[in-house]
Amino acid sequence: MSSIMNIPHMLKKIRIEQWTVKELIHKIDNNEISKPRFQRKKKWDKHPKNRDDSKPPNPNEREYIEFLYETENSVHPITFGQETTPLKIRFSNIDGNNRINALKYFVVKPFKIFPEYLKDIEALINSLPLSEEYKETLKDIFKNLSYNEIINFKYKSYFIENGHAGLYKKIQIYRDTFEPVEDKLKTRLKIRGEDNFDTCVKINVNLFEGYTIDELCKIFEDINKYNTKLTETELLASQLFNETNFEIIDETHKAELEKQIKKYYISKAEGEVLECYTHDTTKPINAHEFIVGFQNYCNEKYKDIIEKNDEKGVGLYYKIWKALYLNFTSTFTTENVNDFLNKITDACCIFNETIESIFTCKINDKLFNKSCKEKMKSLKKNNIYVIITAIIGFRDKNTDRNDIINNISKCLLYHFMVNDLKNKDNKEVTDNFKLYDSITYIAGGGHIDALTKNILSEPYIIIDKLTDTIFKNLIDVLYSENNNPHEINKSNKRRTLKFFEKILMLIFYKEKMPSNLLKNEFSLEHIIPYSCKYEGDLDINRIGNLVPIIGAMNSSRGNKHIDEYSKTADGKDFCKFIIDIIPESNEYDKIVAYNKNKKNKSAPVIINNELYNNMCAKNEETYKQNFIDCMFKKKK
Numbered sequence: 001m002s003s004i005m006n007i008p009h010m011l012k013k014i015r016i017e018q019w020t021v022k023e024l025i026h027k028i029d030n031n032e033i034s035k036p037r038f039q040r041k042k043k044w045d046k047h048p049k050n051r052d053d054s055k056p057p058n059p060n061e062r063e064y065i066e067f068l069y070e071t072e073n074s075v076h077p078i079t080f081g082q083e084t085t086p087l088k089i090r091f092s093n094i095d096g097n098n099r100i101n102a103l104k105y106f107v108v109k110p111f112k113i114f115p116e117y118l119k120d121i122e123a124l125i126n127s128l129p130l131s132e133e134y135k136e137t138l139k140d141i142f143k144n145l146s147y148n149e150i151i152n153f154k155y156k157s158y159f160i161e162n163g164h165a166g167l168y169k170k171i172q173i174y175r176d177t178f179e180p181v182e183d184k185l186k187t188r189l190k191i192r193g194e195d196n197f198d199t200c201v202k203i204n205v206n207l208f209e210g211y212t213i214d215e216l217c218k219i220f221e222d223i224n225k226y227n228t229k230l231t232e233t234e235l236l237a238s239q240l241f242n243e244t245n246f247e248i249i250d251e252t253h254k255a256e257l258e259k260q261i262k263k264y265y266i267s268k269a270e271g272e273v274l275e276c277y278t279h280d281t282t283k284p285i286n287a288h289e290f291i292v293g294f295q296n297y298c299n300e301k302y303k304d305i306i307e308k309n310d311e312k313g314v315g316l317y318y319k320i321w322k323a324l325y326l327n328f329t330s331t332f333t334t335e336n337v338n339d340f341l342n343k344i345t346d347a348c349c350i351f352n353e354t355i356e357s358i359f360t361c362k363i364n365d366k367l368f369n370k371s372c373k374e375k376m377k378s379l380k381k382n383n384i385y386v387i388i389t390a391i392i393g394f395r396d397k398n399t400d401r402n403d404i405i406n407n408i409s410k411c412l413l414y415h416f417m418v419n420d421l422k423n424k425d426n427k428e429v430t431d432n433f434k435l436y437d438s439i440t441y442i443a444g445g446g447h448i449d450a451l452t453k454n455i456l457s458e459p460y461i462i463i464d465k466l467t468d469t470i471f472k473n474l475i476d477v478l479y480s481e482n483n484n485p486h487e488i489n490k491s492n493k494r495r496t497l498k499f500f501e502k503i504l505m506l507i508f509y510k511e512k513m514p515s516n517l518l519k520n521e522f523s524l525e526h527i528i529p530y531s532c533k534y535e536g537d538l539d540i541n542r543i544g545n546l547v548p549i550i551g552a553m554n555s556s557r558g559n560k561h562i563d564e565y566s567k568t569a570d571g572k573d574f575c576k577f578i579i580d581i582i583p584e585s586n587e588y589d590k591i592v593a594y595n596k597n598k599k600n601k602s603a604p605v606i607i608n609n610e611l612y613n614n615m616c617a618k619n620e621e622t623y624k625q626n627f628i629d630c631m632f633k634k635k636k
Contacts (some may be wrong), residue, residue, distance in 0.1 A: 012208075015207040016204070016205070018205065019203045019205050020199050024203055025103065025104060028274060031275050032089065032091055033092075035092075035097060035275065037277035038220055039093060039220065040237065040311065041272070041311070042097050042098050042272055043098060044059050044060050044098045046060065061098075065113055068201045072191060073202050073204065074099070076096075076204070078095065078100065078203060078205055078206070079093075079094040079219070079223065080093055080094060081208045081219075084209070091207075093274055094216055094219055101272065107148075107197075107198060109146070110146070110150065121142055121182065128171070134167060134170060141162075141164070147198060151196060153186075155175055156172070217238050217241040231312060231313055232318075233311050233312070233314055233315050236288055240286055240287035240328060243287035244284040245333070246333055247337075250338070253345075256293075257285065257293040258279070258293075260300075261292070262278075265278055265279045290337060291309075291315065294341065295307075295317040298348055302352050304352075304376045305348060305352060305355070306384070316384060316385060316388075319449070319452075323385075324339075324340065324392070343395070351408065354404075354408045354412070358413070383440070385452060386448070387411065390407075396456070406631070411439050414471065415437050417478065417499065417503070420499055420500045421433065433474055433477070436465045438462040438466070439462065468628045475500065476624075479620055483616075486537055487536070488533060488535075494541060504543065504623040505548050505623065507626065508581075508622075508623055508626045508627075509548040511630055513577055517574070520550045524546045524548060525548075526540065526546060527546070527582060527615070528540070528591060528592055529592070530559070531603075532559075532606050533603065533604070534605065534606035534609065535609075538609050542620075543616075544615065544619035544620040545616050545619070547578055547581045559604055560602075561588070562583065563585050563588075580622050581622060583615055591606060591608055592606055593605050593607045
């Protein structure tokens with residue numbers, strides 16, 4: 001059934017038709033329908049997910065098929081562009097990709113959509129006197145039958161034609177037992193228990209005939225412009241489809257982008273039932289492909305910094321583009337595109353240098369570097385957005401490269417350290433410190449966009465308030481929160497160190513150690529042994545009782561006297577570099593005594609809690625001041 005509506009153009013017309021599901025599937029199988037490059041990737045899940053009542057339910061394939069069983073009509077049309085050639089009529093899917101995928105998947109794998117329909121037949125199989133291997137094979141056969149295969153199922157022909165002759169011989173005597181269960185299964189899959197789904201259900205179809213690919217792209221955009229389920233990035237893919245009036249000058253960049261764009265379309269095609277667009281290097285790159293390809297290229301090069309482009313919200317590089325060039329309309333010129341390539345490449349390089357300057361690869365990966373770098377993964381899109389625009393702003397102001405690295409380091413470390421606050425006892429204190437976190441996430445696209453525009457012109461606003469006093473106060477609060485004195489039997493577990501503790505010791509170690517010693521594996525040593533007995537309340541794990549030590553030295557000391565470090569030439573040299581932290585022997589002896597235990601071995605005992613806490617407080621002040629001196633380039 002079809003009707004034709006003529007529109008004011010000689011060769012253009014819109015037809016409204018109804019196809020059966022069977023006709024639609026035939027066109028898919030015959031490669032008559034393709035998915036154009038601007039069409040988004042399918043999103044529906046197979047089944048409903050656990051629902052949050054505060055959010056609208058997500059569409060899924062099962063519920064769509066159930067809807068079709070109830071209505072026998074798609075109601076909402078699926079839209080195609082139609083191209084007629086002397087050899088073939090071809091269709092380009094403009095709207096309805098999720099529904100097409102749901103229909104195709106159901107017809108091919110109905111029991112993946114309705115697995116409970118197999119309950120009776122699986123129970124019957126389990127009751128048969130067959131080997132477990134035969135039972136599982138038989139269950140798998142039914143699970144993977146297509147709609148037409150189960151509706152037209154004939155035992156002998158199916159098993160023989162599909163290489164299961166041996167299994168057929170085993171079960172043919174149970175054929176009469178299977179038939180009523182099989183008939184019940186077929187009935188459940190039919191409309192009202194009578195008609196076949198694929199011939200009874202009608203799909204409403206809009207056909208746009210005689211339209212160019214650019215016009216079809218505009219139709220896709222117009223259909224989805226006010227559809228809240230389409231993200232801004234997905235809409236931009238269609239809006240920028242025809243923005244190709246630019247040239248990438250750097251051939252290396254261009255070659256890398258071509259590779260990423262090819263990967264992008266391969267990824268978009270995964271799991272799709274329609275023939276999908278593949279990247280054609282003879283065609284010009286459009287603006288959307290440029291943005292996506294460039295971000296994905298940077299992701300491969302700087303995985304700790306740049307996330308892979310996704311379709312959620314507005315992509316990171318789209319955000320930065322808009323901040324730099326104010327909008328997307330008519331701004332993708334050769335000048336802007338190459339300016340963007342250069343600015344982002346430079347900013348990513350500086351950002352990467354910043355991370356490496358903090359988390360140097362020479363430091364023991366297991367102890368510090370790996371766990372500290374995990375913090376980078378906690379940064380959200382808007383955090384990175386602010387940092388990248390700040391770097392670009394600094395570069396536009398001709399700020400010294402080392403100063404940029406130092407400024408970004410301050411912002412990052414403050415952000416991570418603020419997140420170590422427990423926020424339990426005094427939320428007001430935590431909230432006050434967060435006011436100085438210039439890269440923290442703040443909801444609202446308008447706010448973050450306005451902020452980044454200001455940062456581009458005045459980048460120093462991200463560090464103006466981050467004074468040494470603010471850092472000192474924050475570290476003091478963190479010290480206080482994490483110093484938890486307790487009786488010796490209350491907790492005998494070594495606690496996991498917070499980021500701020502690791503970074504304070506990491507920077508101390510980097511600052512004090514010569515480069516040749518930085519190559520050693522090292523660990524954190526308790527200055528006063530962890531196994532010490534003591535009376536009263538104290539925290540044996542507080543940061544002031546910890547010091548970075550070369551791993552071999554730590555193992556050789558155990559719980560022995562602090563002088564154990566100096567018994568080798570290497571140990572004696574090493575101790576010179578941490579003299580600010582390790583107490584002199586006479587000071588150590590005032591804190592710890594070694595008594596004989598039941599096994600006649602020396603066992604350390606803390607004999608003066610006050611001196612222990614004084615030592616820890618002094619060391620914590622040393623770690624803090626060293627950090628401040630390094631961050632604010634103070635001479636010692």
